[in-house]
Amino acid sequence: DAKTTQPTSMDCAEGRAANLPCNHSTISGNEYVYWYRQIHSQGPQYIIHGLKNNETNEMASLIITEDRKSSTLILPHATLRDTAVYYCIATYSSASKIIFGSGTRLSIRP
Amino acid sequence: EAQVTQNPRYLITVTGKKLTVTCSQNMNHEYMSWYRQDPGLGLRQIYYSMNVEATDKGDVPEGYKVSRKEKRNFPLILESPSPNQTSLYFCASSLQGPQWTEAFFGQGTRLTVV
Numbered sequence: 001d002a003k004t005t006q007p008t009s010m011d012c013a014e015g016r017a018a019n020l021p022c023n024h025s026t027i028s029g030n031e032y033v034y035w036y037r038q039i040h041s042q043g044p045q046y047i048i049h050g051l052k053n054n055e056t057n058e059m060a061s062l063i064i065t066e067d068r069k070s071s072t073l074i075l076p077h078a079t080l081r082d083t084a085v086y087y088c089i090a091t092y093s094s095a096s097k098i099i100f101g102s103g104t105r106l107s108i109r110p
Numbered sequence: 111e112a113q114v115t116q117n118p119r120y121l122i123t124v125t126g127k128k129l130t131v132t133c134s135q136n137m138n139h140e141y142m143s144w145y146r147q148d149p150g151l152g153l154r155q156i157y158y159s160m161n162v163e164a165t166d167k168g169d170v171p172e173g174y175k176v177s178r179k180e181k182r183n184f185p186l187i188l189e190s191p192s193p194n195q196t197s198l199y200f201c202a203s204s205l206q207g208p209q210w211t212e213a214f215f216g217q218g219t220r221l222t223v224v
Contacts, residue, residue, distance in 0.1 A: 043114070043200050043215025044153070097143065097155040097168055098213075 001099050002027040002090035011107040018075040020104050022088030025069040032093055033064060035073045036100070037084040044087065044100070047073065083108045112137045116201050116216035123191055123223055131186045131219050133201030139214075141204045142184040143168070144176065146197040147218075153200070159184055191223040 005023040012018040024033065035047040048055055048062045050071070055062045061074040075082055087103040114135045123129055133142065143158035145168075155168030159178040173195055175187040184203075188195060201216040 041198060041218060041220075043202070043217055044213075045215070046213055096158055096160075096166070100153040102152060 001095065002031055004088045004090055004101055006086070006088050006102070006104045008102065009105040009107070011109055012075075012078045014079060014108050014110050015077055018078040018082065018106060018108070020073040020075075020086050020088075020106065021070065022073070023070045024088070024090040027068055027090045030092060031090045033062065033068075033071050034089040034091065034098065035060070035062065036087045036089065036098075038087070038103070039081075039084040047086075078106075078108045080108050080110065082106065112214065114201055114203050114214045114216040116199070116219045118219060119217065120220050121222070123221070125192055125223055126190050129188050129191060129221075131188075131199060131201075131221070133184045133186065133216060134182050135184075135201075135203040135214065136182065137203065137205070137214065138181065139203035139205050140181065142178065143202045144174070144184070144186050145200045145202065146170065147200065148197050156186070156199075191221075193223045195221065196223050197221060 002024050032049050032051050034049040036044045038044045048057055048060050050062045050064050064071045085103040085105050087100045089098050117132045140161045144156040145153045147153045154170050156174050157168050157176040159165045162178050162181050165176050165178055199219045202213050204213040
């Protein structure tokens with residue numbers, strides 16, 4: 001797995017877009033970027049993933065820079081239920097495990 | 111509803127008393143895995159299973175056993191629990207191999223060993 005670096009914590013106002021950055025400067029060509037989140041000691045939940053192109057699903061958007069050394073997870077309209085620890089992971093799609101790291105603790109303020 | 115079910119959700123036990131934490135998934139997934147989560151150490155993999163009768167060690171397997179006799183179940187066994195195994199445990203599964211776009215995690219088992 002490529003090492004990822006995320007801010008320890010962030011906050012965002014409810015209803016605004018939350019932009020969570022992640023650096024993965026040593027990512028290899030075949031490694032994907034995955035985002036998971038963990039809400040207060042619940043099991044981690046898959047959010048989105050990408051290889052080179054930007055991706056969007058019903059939960060979030062993922063913007064990957066052209067050199068693939070960093071990415072941003074965007075929650076377009078953050079709600080209080082989005083308060084969680086967000087993990088950025090760079091790994092091969094067939095890796096036998098994923099290493100979660102410390103993640104970013106996102107707080108949504110009313 | 112697609113889910114990974116762990117039991118029990120909470121358990122307090124004494125040192126040395128054998129225990130089993132069950133994990134069951136209803137999605138016909140081939141891959142299953144156990145993690146433990148500790149403050150400051152994050153989530154660490156204990157064991158994983160690519161399919162029935164195929165298990166392998168993760169990063170922290172000492173003190174744990176697993177079995178995969180059938181596809182849906184992947185129990186975690188602590189033969190002689192010790193206080194350093196006090197932790198929050200998660201079971202995960204995915205469809206074919208560890209495809210992390212389809213990984214589902216259970217709700218967790220909080221274990222305290224006194």
